[in-house]
Amino acid sequence: MPIESLDTLAKRMLFAVQEFTLFCGEALANLFRAPHYWSDVVTQADLIGVGSIPIVVLTGFFTGGVLALQSAASLAQFGAQAYTGRFVSLSMIRELAPVLTGLMVSGRNAGGMASELGSMQVTEQIDAMRALGTDPMKKLVTPRMLSTVVMLFLLTIVSDTLGTAGGAFVAVVFSAQNGTQYFDSAYQALVFSDIIQGLTKPIFFGFIISLIGCYYGMKTTGGTQGVGRSTTQAVVVSSIMIILMDFLLSRIMLWVFPPM
Amino acid sequence: MATTPQVEAQETAEHPAHSVLVFEDVSLRFNGPPVLEKVSFKVKPAETRILLGPAGVGKSVVLKLANGLLRPDSGRIFLFGQEITKMPEHKLLALRTLTGMVFQESALFDSLTVRDNVGYQLMERHLPVDEIDGRVREALRFVELEHTYDMLPASLSGGMRRRVAIARAIIDQPQFLLYDSPTGGLDPVTSTTIDELIIKERDVYKTPALLVTHRLQDAFTMATHRFDTEKGGVVPLPHGTTNPETTFLVLHEGKLIFDGSTEGLVTSADPFLKEFLA
Numbered sequence: 181m182p183i184e185s186l187d188t189l190a191k192r193m194l195f196a197v198q199e200f201t202l203f204c205g206e207a208l209a210n211l212f213r214a215p216h217y218w219s220d221v222v223t224q225a226d227l228i229g230v231g232s233i234p235i236v237v238l239t240g241f242f243t244g245g246v247l248a249l250q251s252a253a254s255l256a257q258f259g260a261q262a263y264t265g266r267f268v269s270l271s272m273i274r275e276l277a278p279v280l281t282g283l284m285v286s287g288r289n290a291g292g293m294a295s296e297l298g299s300m301q302v303t304e305q306i307d308a309m310r311a312l313g314t315d316p317m318k319k320l321v322t323p324r325m326l327s328t329v330v331m332l333f334l335l336t337i338v339s340d341t342l343g344t345a346g347g348a349f350v351a352v353v354f355s356a357q358n359g360t361q362y363f364d365s366a367y368q369a370l371v372f373s374d375i376i377q378g379l380t381k382p383i384f385f386g387f388i389i390s391l392i393g394c395y396y397g398m399k400t401t402g403g404t405q406g407v408g409r410s411t412t413q414a415v416v417v418s419s420i421m422i423i424l425m426d427f428l429l430s431r432i433m434l435w436v437f438p439p440m
Numbered sequence: 441m442a443t444t445p446q447v448e449a450q451e452t453a454e455h456p457a458h459s460v461l462v463f464e465d466v467s468l469r470f471n472g473p474p475v476l477e478k479v480s481f482k483v484k485p486a487e488t489r490i491l492l493g494p495a496g497v498g499k500s501v502v503l504k505l506a507n508g509l510l511r512p513d514s515g516r517i518f519l520f521g522q523e524i525t526k527m528p529e530h531k532l533l534a535l536r537t538l539t540g541m542v543f544q545e546s547a548l549f550d551s552l553t554v555r556d557n558v559g560y561q562l563m564e565r566h567l568p569v570d571e572i573d574g575r576v577r578e579a580l581r582f583v584e585l586e587h588t589y590d591m592l593p594a595s596l597s598g599g600m601r602r603r604v605a606i607a608r609a610i611i612d613q614p615q616f617l618l619y620d621s622p623t624g625g626l627d628p629v630t631s632t633t634i635d636e637l638i639i640k641e642r643d644v645y646k647t648p649a650l651l652v653t654h655r656l657q658d659a660f661t662m663a664t665h666r667f668d669t670e671k672g673g674v675v676p677l678p679h680g681t682t683n684p685e686t687t688f689l690v691l692h693e694g695k696l697i698f699d700g701s702t703e704g705l706v707t708s709a710d711p712f713l714k715e716f717l718a
Contacts, residue, residue: 300549303547303550304543304544304545304547305547305550307504307509307543307547308543308547308548308549309549310509310536311507311509311536311543312536312537312560312561312564312608313533313534313536313537314564315529315530315533
C-alpha cells in the first residue's frame with residue numbers, strides 16, 4: 181500500500197474519532213441545555229424499551245435455562261447440584277444479562293436509529309429541521325440517548341429476573357431440584373458488588389448503542405445504499421464496542437471490588 | 441425564540457448592504473474542483489432573484505449557504521444584515537426561523553401528518569393548539585390543499601407534497617423565502633400551479649425570495665406575470681413588460697456569469713447564455 185494511502189487512512193480515522201467525540205460531547209451537553217424534548221424521550225422510551233421487552237424476555241429466560249441445564253449436569257458430578265441457583269444468578273446478574281440485553285437491543289435499535297436518521301438525512305429532512313430552526317441533535321439524538329440509557333438499565337433488571345426464573349424452571353422441572361433451595365442459593369450468593377457491576381454496565385452500553393446508532397445515521401451519505409451501509413456499520417460497531425466495554429468494565433470492577 | 445433575531449435584524453437594518461441577503465466573494469469546494477468561486481450578489485427587500493444554471497452547477501449549494509446550512513471556505517455571507525459565515529449554530533437556528541425554505545424533494549417529515557408538518561414551527565414554539573390549527577388551515581388554503589389536513593405525506597402526489605412544503609415555508613410569515621427547484625420533476629400543469637403560488641406569495645406578501653430552477657419556462661413565467669387580487673389569479677403583464685422586482689442570476693462552472701434584469705438576460709451576447717436560453 182502506498183505511503184499516501186496509509187497517511188490518508190490514518191487521517192480519516194483520526195478525523196472520525198474526533199467527529200464522534202464532538203458528537204458525543206454535544207449530545208451529552210444538550211441534557212443541560214434548553215429546549216428539552218421530553219415527549220420525544222417518552223416516545224423513544226416506548227419504542228426502544230417497551231418494544232424490546234419480548235426479545236429481552238425470551239433471551240433472558242432461555243439463557244438462564246441453558247445455564248441451569250449445563251451447570252446442573254456438571255455440578256452433579258461433584259455432588260454440588262444445590263449450587264445451581266448460585267451459579268445461574270451470579271452469571272446472569274454480573275455478566276450475561278447486561279451483555280446479552282445490550283447485544284439484543286443493539287441489534288434491534290442501533291440499526292433502527294441509523295436507518296431512521298439516515299433516511300431523514302438523505303431525504304433532506306434533517307436539513308429541513310435545521311431550516312425550521314430546530315437543532316436535530318437536541319430533537320433527535322439526545323432523546324434517543326436518554327431513553328436508551330434508562331430503558332436498557334430497566335431491561336437488564338427484567339433480564340436478570342427472567343434469567344434467574346428460567347434457571348429455576350429448568351432446575352425444578354428437568355433436574356428435580358427443590359425450588360426454595362434454588363432461590364435461597366441464588367439469593368445468598370449475591371453481594372452488593374455483583375449488583376453494582378451488573379447495573380453499571382447497561383448504562384455504558386446504552387450510551388454506546390444510542391450514540392453509535394445516531395452517529396452513523398446523522399453521517400449517512402449516498403442515498404438508500406448509504407442508509408443500508410450505515411445500518412450495518414451501526415450494528416457491527418456497537419456490538420463490538422459492547423463486548424470491548426464489557427471487558428474493560430469487568431476489569432475495572434474487579435479492581436474496585438476485589439473478590440473476597 | 442423567534443423574537444430575538446427580529447430585534448437583532450432591526451438593529452442591523454442600517455448595515456451598509458441594506459439587503460436581505462449578501463454574498464461577498466463566496467467560494468466553496470468539496471472533494472474536487474471548486475463548486476463556487478468568488479460568487480457575489482445581493483437580494484434586496486421585496487426582490488425575487490431567480491438563480492438559473494445547468495443541473496449540478498451548485499445552485500442548491502447557494503441556497504444552503506444562504507441559510508447557513510453549509511459554510512463557505514472563503515468569502516462572507518450576510519443574512520438580514522448579520523454575517524452568518526462564522527455564526528454559531530444556536531444563533532443561526534434562531535435566525536433561520538425568519539426564513540422559509542422549500543426543498544427540492546419537499547423534505548416533508550414522513551412520520552408526521554400534513555397538519556404537523558405545516559404547523560411544525562408553531563408547535564416548536566408551543567403556541568395554543570387552536571391557533572396552530574387555524575394558521576395551518578389558512579396556509580393550506582393558500583396552497584389549495586385544505587382537504588389534506590390529516591393525511592400523511594406518503595399519500596400525497598409529488599405536486600401536492602411540493603405545495604405542502606410551500607405552506608410549511610410560509611406559515612410563519614417569513615421575511616425571506618428560499619425555493620430549491622420547486623417545480624423540478626413535476627408535470628407542466630402542476631408546475632404552473634406551483635409557479636402561480638410563488639407569484640401570489642411575491643405579489644401579495646412582497647416577500648423577498650431566492651429561487652433556484654433550471655426550467656426557463658418557469659423563470660420567465662414569474663418575470664412576465666403578476667397576481668391579480670381582484671380576479672384571484674395570475675395574469676400576464678402587458679406585452680413587452682416584465683416585473684422589475686424579479687431579476688436573474690446565472691451560475692456556470694462555479695462562477696456567476698450574469699446578474700441583472702430579464703431584458704439584460706435575453707439580450708446578453710454571452711455565448712453560453714445564448715446557448716442556454718436557446
